[in-house]
Amino acid sequence: MKMTQLQLKIFSEFRCIGGSCPESCCERWGDINWYEDEIERIKNHDCSPELKELINKSFTQKPDGNYTIREVNGRCPFLDERNFCRIQLEMGHENLSFTCQSYPRRNTYNNGIVMERLACSCVGVLDMLFNDRDAAKLVMKEMHKDLEKASVAESSKNFVDNPELKYRNEIFKLLYDVIYDDSYSAETGVVLGALAVQKISQFAENGQAERIPEVIKAIKPQLRNKAQIETLERVQPNYSLKYALVEDILSEYINLNELYYKDNSSGVEKYAEGSKKFAEVFAGREYAMRNLFLNLLMDINMPSFSKSYTLYENYCYYVFCASAFKYFAAVTGFSGGNIEESFKKIVALISRHYCHNENTIARVLAKMKQLNCTSPAYLASLIK
Numbered sequence: 002m003k004m005t006q007l008q009l010k011i012f013s014e015f016r017c018i019g020g021s022c023p024e025s026c027c028e029r030w031g032d033i034n035w036y037e038d039e040i041e042r043i044k045n046h047d048c049s050p051e052l053k054e055l056i057n058k059s060f061t062q063k064p065d066g067n068y069t070i071r072e073v074n075g076r077c078p079f080l081d082e083r084n085f086c087r088i089q090l091e092m093g094h095e096n097l098s099f100t101c102q103s104y105p106r107r108n109t110y111n112n113g114i115v116m117e118r119l120a121c122s123c124v125g126v127l128d129m130l131f132n133d134r135d136a137a138k139l140v141m142k143e144m145h146k147d148l149e150k151a152s153v154a155e156s157s158k159n160f161v162d163n164p165e166l167k168y169r170n171e172i173f174k175l176l177y178d179v180i181y182d183d184s185y186s187a188e189t190g191v192v193l194g195a196l197a198v199q200k201i202s203q204f205a206e207n208g209q210a211e212r213i214p215e216v217i218k219a220i221k222p223q224l225r226n227k228a229q230i231e232t233l234e235r236v237q238p239n240y241s242l243k244y245a246l247v248e249d250i251l252s253e254y255i256n257l258n259e260l261y262y263k264d265n266s267s268g269v270e271k272y273a274e275g276s277k278k279f280a281e282v283f284a285g286r287e288y289a290m291r292n293l294f295l296n297l298l299m300d301i302n303m304p305s306f307s308k309s310y311t312l313y314e315n316y317c318y319y320v321f322c323a324s325a326f327k328y329f330a331a332v333t334g335f336s337g338g339n340i341e342e343s344f345k346k347i348v349a350l351i352s353r354h355y356c357h358n359e360n361t362i363a364r365v366l367a368k369m370k371q372l373n374c375t376s377p378a379y380l381a382s383l384i385k
C-alpha cells in the first residue's frame with residue numbers, strides 16, 4: 002500500500018532548544034514512561050559511578066507493569082544543573098527511552114496516511130508556531146519505510162466499533178482547511194468546524210457512517226456562506242462561561258493563584274484588558290493563535306482524541322482546549338511581565354494535561370454538559 006506522511010511544515014524543522022528551554026519537558030511532567038528493556042540497556046552500559054547510582058535508584062514500577070522516573074523536586078533526576086540530560090551526555094541519544102527520544106513528535110497511522118504531530122506542550126514548538134507565518138502549512142510526503150513500523154496503527158478492528166474513523170483523514174482535512182482559511186478569524190474557523198462536525202457526527206451516530214464522504218462534499222459550500230461567517234465574526238465572548246468552565250477544570254491541575262492575581266469581581270474587565278495587551282504583543286503576528294489552533298488539531302488527534310466519545314463530543318473537547326489557550330492569552334496579557342514567555346509556559350504546562358491524558362476529556366465533557374454549553378452557539382462564545 003502506498004503510504005503518505007502528513008505533517009505541518011515545522012515538523013521536519015523542529016530542533017530541541019535544550020538547556021535554554023524555560024519549561025523543559027524534563028520538569029514537572031510527573032510520569033515519564035520507560036520500558037524494562039530500556040532500563041536494562043542503560044544499566045548494562047558503561048557510565049560514571051554517579052550516573053550508575055542514579056539509574057539504580059530513579060525508576061519505579063507502575064501498576065501497569067511499566068516503569069516511570071521518580072522526579073526529585075519536580076525535576077527528572079537525570080537533569081544536570083545546566084538542564085542537560087546525563088544519560089544523553091554519557092551514553093548518547095540512542096540510549097534514551099522511546100518516549101524521551103521521540104518527544105515532542107508522535108504519529109498516528111490511518112488508511113495509508115501517517116499523521117506526524119508535534120506536541121503543544123513543547124516550548125520549542127510554540128516558539129516556531131508563534132514566529133513563522135507558514136509554520137502550520139500542511140506538507141505531504143512519500144512515506145519513509147522505517148516510520149511505517151513506528152506508527153500507531155488505527156487497524157480495521159477499530160472500524161467495527163467506530164466506522165466513522167475510516168474517514169478520519171477526510172474529516173481532519175475538512176477541519177484543517179476551514180481553520181486555516183485566513184479570510185475570517187481563527188475563532189470563526191473553529192466554530193465553522195463545530196457546525197461541520199456536528200452534522201458529520203449525526204450521520205455516524207445514526208449508523209450512516211458510510212455517507213460521511215458525501216456529507217463532507219455537501220457541507221463544504223455551506224461553510225463558505227458569507228452571512229453565516231459575518232454572524233460568527235460578531236459573536237461576543239461569554240465571560241461567565243469562560244470562568245465557570247476553564248477555571249474550574251484548570252484549577253484541578255494547576256494553582257491558578259500562583260500564576261496571576263485573581264479577583265473575580267472585575268474578571269470581565271481584566272479579560273478584555275488582558276486580551277488587548279496580548280494582541281499588542283502579537284501585533285504583526287496575528288497568525289500565531291491560528292497556528293496554535295491548527296497544531297492543537299493535530300496534537301489531540303482530531304477528529305477523535307478518544308474513541309469512547311462521538312465525533313462531536315471530541316470536537317467540543319478540542320474547542321475547550323483552544324478556549325483555554327485563549328483564556329490564558331488574556332490572563333498573561335493582564336499579568337504583564339514578559340507576556341509572550343509567560344503564555345508559552347502556561348500553554349506548554351496545560352497541554353501536558355489536555356493533550357497527553359485521555360482521562361481529561363471525561364471531566365471536561367461532564368462539566369460542559371452540566372453547563373449545557375455544547376451547542377455551536379455556546380462554543381462560539383466560549384472560544385471568542
Ligand code: SF4
Pocket residue numbers: 016017018019022023024025026027104105122123124125126
Ligand atoms: S520542551 Fe521541547 S524544547 Fe524544551 S527541552 Fe523539551 S523537547 Fe526541548
